[in-house]
Amino acid sequence: MAVDKQCKNLYRSPSPAQCMEHYGCIYENNHLITLLVDPADGSITDANRAACEFYGYPLRIFRKLHITDLQADQTSGMVKFIEHGMPGGEHGRNRVFMDKHLLAGGQLIDVEIHTGMMSMLGKSCIYTVIHDISERVRSEQRLRESEERYRDLVELCPEAILVYSGGMILFANKQSEKMFGKKKKEMIGQRIEAFFSEEYLKSAKYKKLMAWGSTAKERFRIEQRLIxxxxxxxxxxxxxVPIIYEEEKALQLVLRDITESKKEVERAVKLQNHRHTVVFPLEDKAVLEKLYIPARTLSGDFFIFHKIDEERVIGMIGDVTGKGITAALNISALRVLFADCLEVTVDPLQAIKELNQKAMVHLGEDYIAGCCFQLDFGAGVLKAAGAGINEFIYVPKDQESQCLTVRGAPLGMFGNSEFEEITVPFSSGDRFCFYSDGMELLFGTQELSRSYEYLTDKVAEASLQDDCTWLNLSIK
Incomplete structure (x- = not known):
């Protein structure tokens, strides 16, 4: 019987006093800023410790205030609180709204207010929980300002800029209208393929990147022909480049029209190829075989032959720093400088020295690796001087090849550079092989003395890291 009585006491409903004590414990110790508001007149009937600390009012002052006293906009008063915060519906549905409140010290705070109805000692009141969202509001404002600055900057950009996500254009700058042939408002929400024929978007890499839309993780750069x-x-x-745009993952695409520059490159390639179709100036003295393969569209490698007289030819093989149009321009400049040097001397060593001084003046930081050589068929000797290309191969008839070294720094690197010249006697059936450093990346020294067919086949199978030039001179 004692046990039954104890169980009944254990599960007996708590008294009103116990309920109030339990509520007061939870309410007062809650870290959430909480107010109780009389729905009749908006007066604050109670505030917990967190509310007192946040607003800076002691409880006795709080109980003399109305909810409107906390609002920054005094003109709306109780109307705004009732309109946005008054729980409604049959069951007193909870409400959430944002407002600006004033602290006791006059500081303006952005708040998010959650309200609901509750009964306390038989009287209804609005249970109000307040969250300080000032930092969130400031962050959102900074984000909006950042996006506005972004828009201002991209509008000034001379290239077409799009923000692309999920296969759709989210943003387009003014310059994109020129490329796409449409107003910006007509482009937003459309796919790029809506303006350029899809059948011509052939690049598999392009299609993959566009399909990724918002999931690309790295920067990329491709060239594409669009119709x-x-x-x-x-x-x-x-x-x-991947970016976050309006809280979504997206791609920022910069589209640069390179139509005219591509035409210029094509013209430069034709000119470069034409210059390298030359034959050896004294065809009755030697046979020239040449292998010339650019790693990209335009090569930084070059070779030159100049007939001195009926017995002598001076030549040069070289590699300029850089690629593309810059390299092509530097090669053209070097040809002019080389021709000027030949007005002064036809000796390889002296020509290299002259070129070095001219390169210091005219080519700035663009260096040139080269090897200059002269074949004197009357005397049966070859002279060679090195400037960055510091070796070549001599293959005597029916004998093993010899790798010969001519020391010297690249042209234009140092004003006081010292260069080395060697003299090699030759006779009928001998060969000389000159080559750029791109060939050295693919072949060993012994291989570089092998046949044109062998080297051509092997280069065709290789992934080029640099331009490849190889000259083979067979003495008749």
């Missing part, structure tokens, strides 16, 4: 809906052709360089 617009009006059949206008664009060669475009597309640079992409």
């Amino acid at each position: 617009r809906y009006d059949n206008r052709i664009f060669d475009v360089e597309i640079s992409g």
Whole structure:
């Protein structure tokens, strides 16, 4: 019987006093900023410790205030609180809204207010929980300002810029109108393929990147030929980088029209190829075989032959720093400088020294690796001087090849550089092989003395890291 009585006491409903004590413990120790508001007039009937600390009012002052006394906008008063915060519906549905409140010290705070109805000692009141969202509001404001600055900057960019995500254009700058042939508002929400024929977007890499949309993780750069809906052709360089745009992962695409520059490159390639179709100036004295393969569209390698007289030829093989148009321009400049040097001397060592001084003046930080050589068929000797290309191969008839060294720094690197010249006697059936450093990356020294067919086949199978030039001179 004692046990039954104890169990009944254990599960007996708590008294009102116990409920109030339990509520007071939870309410007062809650870290959430909490107020009790009279729905009749908006007066604050109670505030917990967190509210007192946050607003800076002691409890006795709080109980004399109305909810409107906390609002920064005094004109709206109780109307705003009732309109946005008054729980409604049959069951007193909870409400959430944002407002600006004033602390006791006059500081303005952005708050998010959660309200609900509750009954306390038989009287209804609005249970109000307040969250300080000032930092969140400031962060959102900074984000909006950042996006506005972003828009201002990209509008000034001379290239077309898009923000692309999920296969759709989210943003386009003014310059993109020129490339796409449409107003910005007509582009937003559309796919790039809506303006350029899809059948011409052939690059597998391009399609993959565009399909990724918001999931690309690295920067990329590709070239793509696009044909617009009006059949206008664009060669475009597309640079992409992952960004966060309006809280979404996206790609920022910069589209640069390189149509004209591509045409310039094509013209430069034709000119470069034409210059390298030359034959050896004294065809009755030696046979020239040449292997010339650019790693990219335009090569930084070159070779020159100049007939001195009926018995002598001076030549040069070289590699300029850089690639593309810059390299092509430097090669053209060097040809002019080399021709000027030959007005002064036809000796390889002296020509190299002259070229070094001219390169210091005219080529700035662009260096040139080269090897200059002269074949004197009357005397049966070859002279060679090195400047960055410091070795070549001599293959006597029916004998093993010899790798010969001519020391010297690249042209234009040092004004006081010292260069080395060697003299090699030759006779009928001998061979000389000159080559750029791209060939050294692919072949060993012994291989470089092998046949044109062998080298051509092996280069065709290789992934080129640099331009490759190889000259083979067979003495008749």
